[in-house]
Amino acid sequence: MTEVQIGFAGLAILLVLLGIRIPIGLALIGVSYCGIWALVGWNVAWGAIGIIPYQFSANWVLSSVPMFLLLGFVSYHAQLTKGLFDAAKVWLSGLPGGLAISAVLGSSAFAAVCGSSVACSAAMGRIAVPEMMRARYHPELATGTVAVAGTIGALIPPSILMILYGVIARQPVPQLFLGGLAVGILSAIGYITVIWIRVKLDSALAPRVVRHVPLSEKMTALADTWPILLVMIGIFAGLFGGVFTATEAGAVGAFLACVVGLAKRTLTWRRFKAAAIECLLTTSALIIIGVGASLFTRFLAISGVGGVISDAVLGVSDNQMIIMLMIVAVYLVLGCFLEPIGAMLLTLPIVLPIVSEGGHSLIWFGVLLTKLLEIGMITPPIGMNVFVIKGVVGNLVSLTAIFRGVMWFLAMDLFLVLIMVLFPQLTLAVPQYFLN
Amino acid sequence: KDLRYATGFAPNSTGAKAQEASAAYAKEISKGDLDIRVYPQSLLSFTEMSGGVRDNIADMGMVLFPYFPAEFPNSTMVSEMTMLFSQHDTGDRGGLAWTGALIEYITLNCPACIDEMTAQNQVFTSSSSTEYMMMCMKKVETAADMRGVRIRAPGAHWTRWANSVGATSVSVPQNEIFEGLSQGILDCSLSGAAELLDLSLVDAVKYIIRDVPGGGFGGTGLMNVNLDVWTSLTPEQRTELLRVGAHGSAYGSWNYRVNNLAALEAAEKKGIEIVAPAQDFLKATRDFTNADLKSIAKTYAEKYGLKDTDQAVQKMSELFEKWVGLVASIDSAEAYQELLWNEAYSKINVETYGM
Amino acid sequence: MSGLGRFISRLIDLFTNLGGIFIIVMMIHITVDVILRYFFHSAVEGTIEIVSNYYMIIIGFLSLCFTEEKNRNISVELVTDMMPKWLQRHLEGFSYLFALVIFGFLAVRTFIEAGKKQAVGAFVTQGTSDVIIWPAYYIIPLGCVLVLIVVAYKLACYVTGSESGLNEKLEDADPSAEYGVPQ
Numbered sequence: 015m016t017e018v019q020i021g022f023a024g025l026a027i028l029l030v031l032l033g034i035r036i037p038i039g040l041a042l043i044g045v046s047y048c049g050i051w052a053l054v055g056w057n058v059a060w061g062a063i064g065i066i067p068y069q070f071s072a073n074w075v076l077s078s079v080p081m082f083l084l085l086g087f088v089s090y091h092a093q094l095t096k097g098l099f100d101a102a103k104v105w106l107s108g109l110p111g112g113l114a115i116s117a118v119l120g121s122s123a124f125a126a127v128c129g130s131s132v133a134c135s136a137a138m139g140r141i142a143v144p145e146m147m148r149a150r151y152h153p154e155l156a157t158g159t160v161a162v163a164g165t166i167g168a169l170i171p172p173s174i175l176m177i178l179y180g181v182i183a184r185q186p187v188p189q190l191f192l193g194g195l196a197v198g199i200l201s202a203i204g205y206i207t208v209i210w211i212r213v214k215l216d217s218a219l220a221p222r223v224v225r226h227v228p229l230s231e232k233m234t235a236l237a238d239t240w241p242i243l244l245v246m247i248g249i250f251a252g253l254f255g256g257v258f259t260a261t262e263a264g265a266v267g268a269f270l271a272c273v274v275g276l277a278k279r280t281l282t283w284r285r286f287k288a289a290a291i292e293c294l295l296t297t298s299a300l301i302i303i304g305v306g307a308s309l310f311t312r313f314l315a316i317s318g319v320g321g322v323i324s325d326a327v328l329g330v331s332d333n334q335m336i337i338m339l340m341i342v343a344v345y346l347v348l349g350c351f352l353e354p355i356g357a358m359l360l361t362l363p364i365v366l367p368i369v370s371e372g373g374h375s376l377i378w379f380g381v382l383l384t385k386l387l388e389i390g391m392i393t394p395p396i397g398m399n400v401f402v403i404k405g406v407v408g409n410l411v412s413l414t415a416i417f418r419g420v421m422w423f424l425a426m427d428l429f430l431v432l433i434m435v436l437f438p439q440l441t442l443a444v445p446q447y448f449l450n
Numbered sequence: 451k452d453l454r455y456a457t458g459f460a461p462n463s464t465g466a467k468a469q470e471a472s473a474a475y476a477k478e479i480s481k482g483d484l485d486i487r488v489y490p491q492s493l494l495s496f497t498e499m500s501g502g503v504r505d506n507i508a509d510m511g512m513v514l515f516p517y518f519p520a521e522f523p524n525s526t527m528v529s530e531m532t533m534l535f536s537q538h539d540t541g542d543r544g545g546l547a548w549t550g551a552l553i554e555y556i557t558l559n560c561p562a563c564i565d566e567m568t569a570q571n572q573v574f575t576s577s578s579s580t581e582y583m584m585m586c587m588k589k590v591e592t593a594a595d596m597r598g599v600r601i602r603a604p605g606a607h608w609t610r611w612a613n614s615v616g617a618t619s620v621s622v623p624q625n626e627i628f629e630g631l632s633q634g635i636l637d638c639s640l641s642g643a644a645e646l647l648d649l650s651l652v653d654a655v656k657y658i659i660r661d662v663p664g665g666g667f668g669g670t671g672l673m674n675v676n677l678d679v680w681t682s683l684t685p686e687q688r689t690e691l692l693r694v695g696a697h698g699s700a701y702g703s704w705n706y707r708v709n710n711l712a713a714l715e716a717a718e719k720k721g722i723e724i725v726a727p728a729q730d731f732l733k734a735t736r737d738f739t740n741a742d743l744k745s746i747a748k749t750y751a752e753k754y755g756l757k758d759t760d761q762a763v764q765k766m767s768e769l770f771e772k773w774v775g776l777v778a779s780i781d782s783a784e785a786y787q788e789l790l791w792n793e794a795y796s797k798i799n800v801e802t803y804g805m
Numbered sequence: 806m807s808g809l810g811r812f813i814s815r816l817i818d819l820f821t822n823l824g825g826i827f828i829i830v831m832m833i834h835i836t837v838d839v840i841l842r843y844f845f846h847s848a849v850e851g852t853i854e855i856v857s858n859y860y861m862i863i864i865g866f867l868s869l870c871f872t873e874e875k876n877r878n879i880s881v882e883l884v885t886d887m888m889p890k891w892l893q894r895h896l897e898g899f900s901y902l903f904a905l906v907i908f909g910f911l912a913v914r915t916f917i918e919a920g921k922k923q924a925v926g927a928f929v930t931q932g933t934s935d936v937i938i939w940p941a942y943y944i945i946p947l948g949c950v951l952v953l954i955v956v957a958y959k960l961a962c963y964v965t966g967s968e969s970g971l972n973e974k975l976e977d978a979d980p981s982a983e984y985g986v987p988q
C-alpha cells in the first residue's frame with residue numbers, strides 16, 4: 015500500500031469504529047496509532063502517544079476553555095441568567111420561537127467576549143438549552159439552535175481561528191476581525207430567519223406563551239437582567255480596557271460570576287460544586303478528543319491524504335468560480351472529520367497560493383475559511399459544537415437528534431457561503447469602511 | 451533517503467520558507483538522494499520538538515533549546531548571552547555573527563553541548579538567529595522612561611534587564627502579543643522585526659526602539675537530526691546534510707536580515723517612529739550586560755551544576771567577537787554560507803561527530 | 806460485585822473533588838495575576854506555566870475516570886441506535902475492551918515519558934523563575950490507570966452479566982435548580 019492509500023484506509027476504519035459507537039477520542043487515538051505504525055514504524059507511533067497527550071493539554075490558550083465553561087456553568091447554577099431569559103421571554107414571547115431567537119442573540123453577544131466556538135456553545139448551551147426544554151421546545155430545535163449559534167463565537171471577534179489564519183497567511187488580524195464581524199451578524203440573522211420559518215410552519219416546535227404583558231412588567235423583567243449584564247460588561251471593559259487578555263477573560267469572567275452570585279446570595283457551595291464538576295466532565299471529554307484529533311492530524315500529515323484530496327479537486331477546471339466552489343467543497347468534506355485548526359494547518363500551504371494567484375482577497379478568504387471550518391463544527395460525524403451540547407444535555411437528547419436539529423441551519427449556512435463566494439464585497443465592506 | 455523535517459513555524463512564515471529552500475538545495479547537491487519533506491507546524495509544535503526528534507516522529511526538527519532548559523542546560527546557557535549584540539554595535543548583522551559563533555561553539559568547542567544532544571538522541575547541525583527589538587506603544591528614550599513599563603521579555607536575560615531598569619516583565623503567549631499591545635496589557639514587546647509583518651504587529655506598534663536592550667533569540671537548533679537516523683547515514687550523506695545545514699543557517703539568518711530591513715521600512719511607511727536611545731540608556735544597558743555575563747556563568751554553575759561555565763562564557767564571547775569581524779563585509783547569502791563552511795563545518799569530522 | 810463498584814465510585818469521587826478544587830485554584834490564580842499586573846504592576850511569576858503544566862493536566866486527566874464512570878465519553882450513536890438491543894450490548898462490551906487497550910498503551914507510554922522527564926529534572930523558565938514540571942508528567946499515567954480500573958470493572962460486569970454498582974447518575978446539584986427535564 016502507498017502512504018496515501020494507508021491514509022484513506024485509516025479514514026475508512028475510523029468511520030467504522032465511530033459507527034459501532036467507540037468513543038470518538040479513543041477511535042482517533044487507535045486509528046492514528048496503527049496508521050503511523052503502518053506508515054513509518056512502531057517506534058514513531060509509540061513515541062507519538064508519549065509526547066502528544068501532555069503537549070496538547072499543557073496549553074495556555076486552551077486553558078480558556080475550562081474557564082469559559084466554568085463561567086457558563088456558574089452563571090447557570092447561580093441563576094444569573096434566569097433574568098435574561100425571563101426578560102427574553104417577556105419581550106420576545108410574541109415572536110415565534112422567541113426563546114430560540116434570544117439564544118441566538120445571546121450567543122452573538124457572548125461571542126464578543128469568547129474566542130472559540132466550542133466555549134461559546136458550552137456557555138450558552140448550559141444557559142439556554144434547559145430554559146427551552148422547560149418551555150417545552152422540541153429538543154431538536156433547542157439543542158440544534160445553540161450548537162449552531164455557538165459558531166458565531168469564532169466569527170464575531172475575538173477569534174482564535176482568525177488569529178491563526180492571520181499568522182499563517184500574513185494578513186492583518188484586525189481586518190479579518192472586521193470581516194468576521196459582518197459575517198457573524200449575517201449568520202445570526204440567517205439563524206433567526208430559520209427559527210422563524212420553522213416555527214411558522216410547525217408551531218408545535220416552540221409553544222407560544224399567549225398573554226399580554228404590560229410595559230411595566232417588561233421593564234421590571236429587563237431590570238432583572240443586571241446580574242449577567244454586569245458580568246458581561248465586566249468582561250468587555252476588562253478586555254478593551256487592557257486589563258486582561260482573551261485567554262484570561264474566562265477565569266476573570268468566572269470569578270466575576272462567582273462574586274455576583276455571592277452578592278445575589280444565589281451561589282451556594284452546593285451549586286458551585288455542581289458547576290465545577292460539570293466543567294470537569296466536559297473538559298475531560300473534550301481533551302481526550304483533542305488529543306485524538308491532534309494525533310490524527312499528524313497521521314494525515316505523514317500520509318499526505320490532505321494534499322491528494324485538494325489536488326484532485328483543483329485539477330478539475332481552471333475557471334476561478336469553479337475552483338473556488340471546489341475549495342469550498344473540500345473544506346466542507348474535511349470539516350466533517352477534522353478539527354478546524356488541524357484542517358487549516360494541513361491545507362493552507364496548498365490552498366493559499368491557489369487563492370492568491372486567482373486574484374482573490376486573502377482577507378475575504380480568511381473569513382470564508384473560518385465560516386467553512388465553523389460549519390465543520392456542526393456537521394456529522396465529528397462536530398465539536400454538537401458534542402459540547404451533547405455534554406450539556408447528558409442522556410436527555412441523543413447525538414443523532416442534535417445533528418438532526420442542526421440540519422435546518424446547515425442549509426442556511428450553505429446559502430450564506432454561496433452568497434459570500436458570489437459577492438466578496440459583502441465580507442470586505444466593513445474592513446474597507448473602517449480602513450478609510 | 452526520505453527525511454521528515456518538522457518546524458513549529460507556520461506555513462509561509464520567514465522560517466518555514468527558508469527551510470523549503472534548503473530542502474530543494476538538499477535535492478540538488480545530493481542529486482535526488484536526500485529527499486527532505488518540510489512539515490510546517492503540521493507534524494510537531496515547538497514544545498513537542500525535542501521529544502519528537504528523540505523518538506523519530508520527525509527525522510529532523512527545529513529544536514529551541516531554551517524551551518528545554520533541563521535537557522539542554524549548556525546550550526541554553528550560551529543562548530542567554532545575546533545581549534552581546536549591543537556590546538559590539540552589530541546593527542543589522544548581530545544575527546549573522548551569532549549564528550556563526552554558535553555553530554562554531556557547539557560543533558567544535560563544547561563537548562558538553564554535544565553530550566546533552568546525544569542524551570536526547572539527536573545531533574546538532576545548524577542554527578539561525580535574528581535581532582530582537584523593543585516595540586512599544588509609548589516612547590521610550592531614557593532609562594527613566596522604562597520605569598513601570600509592562601514588557602514581554604521572552605528570555606531570562608531580558609527579564610533580568612527589564613527588572614534592572616524598573617520595568618515589569620509580563621508573560622503573554624506569542625499569538626497574543628498583538629492584542630496585548632493594542633489593548634494595553636503590554637506597553638512594549640521584545641520581538642524580531644520580521645514579526646512586525648509575520649504577527650501583524652505593524653498594525654499595533656507606535657514606536658520601535660533601536661539597540662536597547664539588544665540581543666536576539668540565541669538558542670536555535672535549526673536542524674537537529676535524530677541520532678539513529680544520523681548513524682544510519684553514510685559519511686557522504688552526513689557531509690551533504692551538513693551542507694544543507696550550512697545552507698539553512700546561511701539563508702535562514704540572511705533572509706531574516708533582509709526581511710527585518712523590509713519590515714522596518716514598512717513600519718516607517720506606516721508612521722511608526724524609530725527611536726534612538728539616549729547615550730546614558732545605552733551605557734546603562736551595556737553595563738548591565740557586562741555584569742549579567744558573569745552572573746550567567748555563576749547561576750548555571752550553582753543552580754544547574756554545570757562545569758567550567760566561566761570558560762564557556764569566555765569562549766563564546768571570543769567567538770562572537772571574531773564572527774562580528776567575519777560577517778561585517780558579507781554581501782550575500784551564498785558568501786555567508788561559504789564563510790560558515792570554511793570557518794566551522796569543514797572542520798567537523800563526519801566519521802565521529804555526534805555519535 | 807456491587808460492593809466493589811461502590812468502592813470504586815468513592816475512589817473516583819476523591820479524585821474528582823481534587824480536580825474540582827484545582828478548577829477553583831486555577832480561576833483564583835489567574836484572577837490574582839491579572840489584578841496584580843493591572844493595579845500593582847507586578848505579577849505572580851510563572852502563572853502561564855503553572856496553569857498550562859499543572860492545572861490543565863490535572864483538570865484534563867485526573868477526572869477522566871469520572872467521565873468514564875458517568876458514561877460521558879462522547880460517541881456517535883447514529884448507527885447503533887438502529888441496531889437491536891442485544892447487539893448494542895455486545896458492542897458496548899467491545900468498546901470497553903477497546904478502551905482497555907488504548908488506555909493501557911497510554912498509561913505505560915506516558916509513565917515511561919514521565920520517567921524520562923524526571924531523570925533530567927524537567928523545568929521551564931518563565932521570567933526569571935524556574936517552574937519544575939516533571940511531576941506533572943506523572944498525572945497522565947495516574948489518570949489513565951484510574952480509567953483502566955473503571956473500564957476493567959465495567960468489562961468484568963459485562964462478561965459476568967452482573968450489576969455494576971457504579972454510581973452512573975450525576976448527583977443533582979440542587980433540587981430547586983431546574984435542569985429543564987420535561988416531565
Ligand code: NA
Binds near residue numbers: 128129168172
Ligand atoms: Na468571538
Ligand code: NA
Binds near residue numbers: 397
Ligand atoms: Na464536522
